[in-house]
Amino acid sequence: MGVWKKTWCNLCAVTCGLEMEVEDNRIINVRPDPSSPRSNGYCCRKGRTAKYFTENRDRLLFPKKRVGDHYERISWEQAYREIAERANAIIQKHGPRSAAFLGGGTYSITTPAATALPLMKAIGTQYNFNPIGVEFMGDWWSHGRIFGYAFHFLEPDDENNEVIVYWGSNAYVSHQMPNAKRTIRSFSRDPEKMVIVVDPRLSETARMADLHIMPANGSDALLMRALIAIILEKGWQNQEYINQYTRDWALVLPWFKGFDIDAALEVCQISREQAEKFARIITTKKWGMHRDLGLFFGRHSTASSYLCILLAIVCGMALVKGGSVMPERVLYLDSTDENDPKVWRTPVTNRFPVLGIFPEGVFPDEVLGDNEDRIRLAFSVLTNPARSYPDSQRIEEALKKLELFVAIDCVETETTMLADYVLPSMSAYEADGDFDMFTLNYPEVVFGSRKRILEPFGEAKEDSMIFAELTQAMGYLPELPKSLYDAAEEAVRTGDRIKYFMKVVMWIGKGGMKYFDQAATIIALTLGKAMRSSGRAMNWAVLLTSPVFKSAIPTVQADTGLHPVLSRLPVFKDWCVLDAAFDLVDHHPEGAVIGMADTEHMMEKHITHKDGKMHLWCKEIEDYLYAYITPEREREALMLKDGNNMILSSGRRDEGGVNNAMRNPATSRYRNLYTLWINPVDAAEMGIADGEKLRLSTNRGSVEIPAEITWRASPGYCLMPHYFGLHYQGEIRGMHANYLTDNTDIDEMTGNSHWRYTPCRVEKVQEV
Ligand SMILES: Nc1nc2c(c(=O)[nH]1)N[C@H]1C(S)=C(S)[C@@H](COP(=O)(O)OP(=O)(O)OC[C@H]3O[C@@H](n4cnc5c(=O)[nH]c(N)nc54)[C@H](O)[C@@H]3O)O[C@H]1N2
Ligand SMILES: Nc1nc2c(c(=O)[nH]1)N[C@H]1C(S)=C(S)[C@@H](COP(=O)(O)OP(=O)(O)OC[C@H]3O[C@@H](n4cnc5c(=O)[nH]c(N)nc54)[C@H](O)[C@@H]3O)O[C@H]1N2
Ligand code: SF4
Numbered sequence: 197m198g199v200w201k202k203t204w205c206n207l208c209a210v211t212c213g214l215e216m217e218v219e220d221n222r223i224i225n226v227r228p229d230p231s232s233p234r235s236n237g238y239c240c241r242k243g244r245t246a247k248y249f250t251e252n253r254d255r256l257l258f259p260k261k262r263v264g265d266h267y268e269r270i271s272w273e274q275a276y277r278e279i280a281e282r283a284n285a286i287i288q289k290h291g292p293r294s295a296a297f298l299g300g301g302t303y304s305i306t307t308p309a310a311t312a313l314p315l316m317k318a319i320g321t322q323y324n325f326n327p328i329g330v331e332f333m334g335d336w337w338s339h340g341r342i343f344g345y346a347f348h349f350l351e352p353d354d355e356n357n358e359v360i361v362y363w364g365s366n367a368y369v370s371h372q373m374p375n376a377k378r379t380i381r382s383f384s385r386d387p388e389k390m391v392i393v394v395d396p397r398l399s400e401t402a403r404m405a406d407l408h409i410m411p412a413n414g415s416d417a418l419l420m421r422a423l424i425a426i427i428l429e430k431g432w433q434n435q436e437y438i439n440q441y442t443r444d445w446a447l448v449l450p451w452f453k454g455f456d457i458d459a460a461l462e463v464c465q466i467s468r469e470q471a472e473k474f475a476r477i478i479t480t481k482k483w484g485m486h487r488d489l490g491l492f493f494g495r496h497s498t499a500s501s502y503l504c505i506l507l508a509i510v511c512g513m514a515l516v517k518g519g520s521v522m523p524e525r526v527l528y529l530d531s532t533d534e535n536d537p538k539v540w541r542t543p544v545t546n547r548f549p550v551l552g553i554f555p556e557g558v559f560p561d562e563v564l565g566d567n568e569d570r571i572r573l574a575f576s577v578l579t580n581p582a583r584s585y586p587d588s589q590r591i592e593e594a595l596k597k598l599e600l601f602v603a604i605d606c607v608e609t610e611t612t613m614l615a616d617y618v619l620p621s622m623s624a625y626e627a628d629g630d631f632d633m634f635t636l637n638y639p640e641v642v643f644g645s646r647k648r649i650l651e652p653f654g655e656a657k658e659d660s661m662i663f664a665e666l667t668q669a670m671g672y673l674p675e676l677p678k679s680l681y682d683a684a685e686e687a688v689r690t691g692d693r694i695k696y697f698m699k700v701v702m703w704i705g706k707g708g709m710k711y712f713d714q715a716a717t718i719i720a721l722t723l724g725k726a727m728r729s730s731g732r733a734m735n736w737a738v739l740l741t742s743p744v745f746k747s748a749i750p751t752v753q754a755d756t757g758l759h760p761v762l763s764r765l766p767v768f769k770d771w772c773v774l775d776a777a778f779d780l781v782d783h784h785p786e787g788a789v790i791g792m793a794d795t796e797h798m799m800e801k802h803i804t805h806k807d808g809k810m811h812l813w814c815k816e817i818e819d820y821l822y823a824y825i826t827p828e829r830e831r832e833a834l835m836l837k838d839g840n841n842m843i844l845s846s847g848r849r850d851e852g853g854v855n856n857a858m859r860n861p862a863t864s865r866y867r868n869l870y871t872l873w874i875n876p877v878d879a880a881e882m883g884i885a886d887g888e889k890l891r892l893s894t895n896r897g898s899v900e901i902p903a904e905i906t907w908r909a910s911p912g913y914c915l916m917p918h919y920f921g922l923h924y925q926g927e928i929r930g931m932h933a934n935y936l937t938d939n940t941d942i943d944e945m946t947g948n949s950h951w952r953y954t955p956c957r958v959e960k961v962q963e964v
């Protein structure tokens with residue numbers, strides 16, 4: 197019999213509450229946690245298999261260093277010393293543009309960034325690559341343009357929606373929203389409500405739909421342009437809302453007036469009748485939309501995201517109760533305006549960051565060139581670029597070419613195998629303090645501090661501590677005075693962390709603010725030591741500096757009480773509220789509600805343009821729509837060329853795998869998931885039998901893969917998983933989807949990868 201402990205799932209951004217039975221430092225059982233304010237007793241099949249994530253025999257236990265063609269174990273001190281020497285030499289010689297950070301965020305493990313970003317600032321580099329960037333680049337950018345701040349983006353108010361639209365999202369399987377199956381089922385069952393799915397195939401979510409719109413794969417932007425044009429043609433738009441809350445309506449009208457709706461719908465393969473039906477529903481009902489990879493990894497991803505928002509605005513559904521709302525964020529990401537000359541562009545590919553994140557597809561080109569200002573040094577954490585970035589061959593080549601590559605992970609991966617130094621970090625279940633990056637609940641603002649439930653393996657450290665110690669080793673921070681360490685110990689003893697915080701602020705001020713950007717790292721080193729966890733200290737530091745209560749209403753006072761003296765002084769009041777929120781979450785391992793969204797003042801709180809209006813017009817989008825989103829151009833562009841006979845989804849989400857996290861084959865021991873889903877019509881036409889081996893080729897590579905004949909694929913559209921081709925105990929099963937993808941095949945505007953639209957050739961394997 198083990199002991200049941202409360203934690204939450206590390207396998208996707210939804211962070212469902214889980215209870216785990218722990219025996220002999222192993223997770224032996226997992227069940228959903230009914231007390232979780234995030235998920236209220238819900239969890240999916242992946243969450244149930246979370247024990248296989250920690251049950252990995254390739255755990256990294258010690259720091260190691262590449263020596264010739266093998267690795268040698270070294271001490272942490274040696275690792276820090278050597279990495280610092282080599283990194284500093286490269287940066288001194290070639291400048292800050294030689295250094296890049298490769299981060300991850302999918303798993304809502306957020307504390308490493310708290311000290312990694314300050315280290316980037318100390319080095320002076322802006323190169324932050326991250327898969328969450330590549331999914332959301334276009335969507336965030338569009339929200340930034342229309343509303344002002346890119347990290348507050350629209351989500352359906354599903355408590356109050358009459359209709360939920362899933363556009364390019366298979367949430368019934370992939371989640372990306374709280375309690376997905378429960379919510380979709382309840383909408384599907386309720387005669388007063390409706391589920392609409394826009395997906396070119398019969399996905400699991402589409403099977404639950406009242407209305408399934410099946411556009412030709414890749415024709416979404418054209419369909420959206422046609423839908424808005426229909427709404428305007430019929431006069432169905434919510435003109436009162438548009439007049440009150442938006443700017444530049446007259447400039448946007450020509451995008452749709454005179455647009456050839458029928459020619460567009462023909463290319464989309466949607467009947468006029470169905471398109472009008474859809475348009476009528478969304479102009480008469482209260483609806484919200486989940487957008488996901490079908491759009492974000494589809495063609496014209498940025499233009500589609502922009503048009504999605506316009507569609508909501510035209511119907512009067514953005515930032516209104518029952519329409520789309522903006523869940524609050526505890527974490528703040530700095531806006532980056534690509535037109536500001538201080539914001540870097542990549543020298544070879546001329547790409548810009550959105551919210552500080554660069555599109556990962558261009559990374560290899562920025563390493564492999566022979567330009568003087570190329571990237572020569574990289575740190576990776578919580579990511580496996582050798583598999584998760586497009587074009588595995590090219591990214592492997594780039595990682596090998598780096599003059600110094602330091603990889604941090606809890607297990608051996610295809611990326612750590614290419615590093616010069618490999619540093620072991622604790623997994624989510626050994627580390628402390630991680631919190632929810634996306635805070636998906638609404639109107640509740642749920643926040644947490646994940647508790648350690650397993651003792652750390654080997655010499656693994658928390659990622660946030662690794663970056664903090666590295667910052668010191670590289671000489672960006674001096675030895676810190678004993679007084680700060682003592683103040684931290686006292687704060688833990690007495691609970692008065694504000695007093696400690698003032699000491700940190702004073703020490704930074706005394707040094708002429710030179711270490712201002714390193715505040716979090718100073719806290720990780722001092723309070724982290726006193727709390728026996730830098731992650732927990734980061735959780736507190738992030739909360740203390742969070743602007744969450746600029747838009748949300750705190751609910752913490754009543755529960756915990758504020759600092760008795762300081763909270764009465766206006767300068768300290770906000771800090772005291774946030775500090776009390778930390779106490780609340782620290783005492784609640786299942787997470788806690790720290791605030792509520794201000795549902796009465798959404799427009800004032802979430803439109804951050806000075807004039808308080810949504811800005812509808814944008815030159816880049818106008819140029820793009822006129823150049824690309826026309827029936828003539830799309831008719832031609834959607835035709836298969838170069839001997840290709842199908843479109844591939846190079847990244848099938850099914851219940852079996854979770855990106856590259858589940859390496860232990862025991863996770864799916866009863867099923868063969870390494871298959872290509874192919875529609876029965878295609879199979880019959882090509883004479884393919886179920887289970888028959890096929891050759892699947894793209895412009896970048898070719899693999900053999902068994903066919904799985906299923907209606908979940910549609911004619912001309914096949915799907916392969918993106919979680920094979922991973923090493924485990926020296927063996928590799930299948931091939932990774934990114935052996936078939938092209939890192940230059942990315943969205944022209946912001947750089948998302950076209951992973952849902954990979955032209956390919958499917959053939960029978962010739963018998964010899
Ligand atoms: N089991 C499992 N769940 C996961 C993950 C996992 O690896 N495994 N990963 C997690 C992560 S990181 C993410 S980002 C989410 C992603 O979650 P989703 O975006 O829901 O995942 P996909 O399966 O890519 O679903 C996209 C849907 O878009 C459809 N689609 C494809 N092309 C087009 C198109 O041209 N137009 C339209 N309208 N639709 C199209 C596809 O048929 C598919 O049904 O999943 C998360 N959940
Ligand atoms: N072809 C193709 N490529 C894709 C996609 C696709 O659909 N098709 N999807 C894209 C999407 S949406 C995403 S989000 C990215 C995901 O790509 P990445 O963010 O790179 O995620 P993974 O490849 O799963 O790598 C995550 C790493 O973090 C480590 N890790 C996980 N949990 C913990 C933990 O608790 N502690 C520590 N220390 N380490 C941990 C794992 O061991 C793993 O090596 O992939 C993208 N790549
Ligand atoms: S929905 Fe995501 S967080 Fe919840 S149990 Fe499934 S994988 Fe874990």
Ligand SMILES: [Mo]
Nearest residue numbers: 302327328331
């Ligand atoms: Mo993702």
